[in-house]
Amino acid sequence: QLEHDRLVTLLPPGSLVVNATGPVDKDTPSPVGGAALFPENGLVWDLEAVGISSPFLDKARQQRRERGLRLADGPAFRQFQWLTAAATVFGATPDRAEAKKMMKQIG
Structure with a gap:
């Protein structure tokens, strides 16, 4: 250490x-x-x-x-992963306001 x-x-x-x-x-x-x-x-x-x-x-x-x-912490990383996956699947990246709203919904 x-x-x-x-x-x-x-x-x-x-x-x-x-x-x-x-x-x-x-x-x-x-x-x-x-x-x-x-x-x-x-x-x-x-x-x-x-x-x-x-x-x-x-x-x-x-x-x-x-x-x-x-x-x-870990949830912040998973939220980023989720947003990245959603952008790939749906072919669009959410704007900042949409991303904040989505992150609140997923925790």
Whole structure:
């Protein structure tokens, strides 16, 4: 974790930091530890977190206000996938207002 913490801390402002390591359990800890500082004005995204406690996002939540972070979890990723699939199937990409409405409907 120390190497991951170091690498995350060195990222430039506005960087995207993604946890795509899979579900967290007792054998798979968060990829970042206590020394990680997320990039200022960055986006922190945990692809697996869906209504569960995510140590990765918990760490980002602690820094959210101070570092100006935006957080996203698994449902945001699935909504994007759904919109992409819908655009492919129906041959059209929804405009921003339609996309927001659709995302509210699917959760």
